[in-house]
Amino acid sequence: MKTFVARKTACCVVLLCLILAPTISYAQGAQSFGEWFERSLGSSAVPELVKQYGGVYIVPIQERLWLDEVFQRLVEVTERKELDYNLTVLDSPEYNAFALPGGYLFVTRGLLKAIAQDEAKLAAVLGHEIAHVEKKHGINAVLRQMGLTVLVEVGMLWLDVIPADLLRVASTTLLQLLHLGWGREAEYEADAVGQSLAVRAGFDGIGAVALLDDLLEADSFDLPMKVFRTHPDTKDRRYRVEERLTSFWSIPQFVPAAQLKEILIESRNYDQNRRSDPNNRFFVAKGLSSGLEVYDAQSEQRMLWLEDIKVKDFAWSPTGQYLALVVEQSSLTELWFVDRYGHVVQKLQPDVKYGRIVALSWSPRGEMLALQCSDGVEDQIMVTYVHTEVYLPVSGPLGGKEPIWLDEGLYFLRGEDWYHTSAPPTKPVVVPNPVPLVLQRQRILSPTVIREGDTIRLTRPSLVLP
């Protein structure tokens, strides 16, 4: 009975295609029908999309070389090698990005400008869009919408043909769906796959969090950022991409104490005297119940910073530019960053659920900090970024304390034993075959200084063109 129904269905499809035969076009080369249809559908929608977004933007040479390098690194780690991914920049001030089936990716000029050469953010955007193609979100949404899933699947098996009218209708449907989004689950999946692609390609996965922070900020100011606008709730997505960051870290491995001792002796960036900054210019004295007593070796000055503030621990950044402080505020602890003049430049307040911060250690490149957090029962190591507020529990369910961050990775104590974990490796974008820069002079505007008795007044600088 089943065989009879299947045969009947197949006969109907063959009959339908024979009727449509005069208007059909044939698939080319060794591609499967599905791939060919996907590619044809994507390419048929390209001209209309480019038109809608102000045409193609010609990216300046140096920026284009950088953009291509980020894009190529992502394409290299994709799974659908049969696709020929390509990227077009649209001449629109909007902050937006799209992906069409078959590997046609688009970002707007506005998005590139806002990202301002932040490779992690760009990798997050492109990774997300590539993920839509990798997971066939666009093509599946179109086929679902048109009720063509079965026809195309059967066609894939037996026919290798497609009516041209059908492609036209599908292309219109695709453009309509593109502006509505591919669906909630598809967006979550694109976030996950895109972030993973970016990390595999050597970019920092924090880019996705930073990008969503930008969107949240734009939302609060009601700025015209349309990227991911059709996507699920931004806060929820941010929560998910932050949660996922920990999974990219290596599983903590036991390190014999003798081995660690050897590593510490050989390590260039292990600072035994944490009180002096790396340039030995400032020295923080010990013993004050509140505030910081700082000595300037150059001017031989004694300074008292943050007089009424209880500082539990501190650490100089690797460049000596900032001092990170663990500050006690009533029942909570906060993480403060102080510049070399004693000014507080940033305050972070970790969620109460992580407990109180006990100790801290900078990453060798100074973009992250490892925090020892304690809820009174157990300690764990959390990692946060200086420019993006995230808290990643990296010491695993058994916890850890006394973080030491070296070039080789992050070491911490669990019970009596030392463990090692490390962030996923990142590599900077290096344009493979650069061309010389063409520079032009920049005019620096200087204010006029007017002294009036004990006060100094600065006038607004005026631009004088030569």
Add this chain to the structure above:
Amino acid sequence: MKKLVRVILLNVIVLMVVSNQALSFADPSSLYTTEIPENWVYQAQRSNPHLSVFYGEGDYDLLYFQNLGPISDANVEAFVERTLALYEGPGGLQKFYLDKAPHQVEVAGERGLACVYSYEERSGVTLWEYRIFLILPDQQGFSIALGGRAPWNDQDYPVLTETLSQWRWLF
């Protein structure tokens, strides 16, 4: 009185000689040393270990040396051809015009190619640039550029002549 005039004259001469003295410049990445005329000012904010930028007296006078790192061009001719094609092509320099075709030059024993081209900057001003292209050992691309408003001839590069005559590679 005569003695006083002599002393003043001597001082003026000494001052003139001192004021024309060039400044020694050592590349931060220890690739080369050279001398820069004193009225050219190093621009720390625009420079980095691979790029050294100097501003001259004129509003558009610019001298800069760039170490591009590894490049894959087979020879300096291919390097120049690829660069000029990009400058001239989409996203390149506005109203690019090659005033003087690439010709051979030598910088402290290293053979390179130099050319002169003009282009229009954002505000519509036409700028000229004399650029030397070199491929150093280990396929390192290197460029020396002198930019400005003047449509120079071959003889009009006193700054460059002085800088190049004192150029020493440190490899």
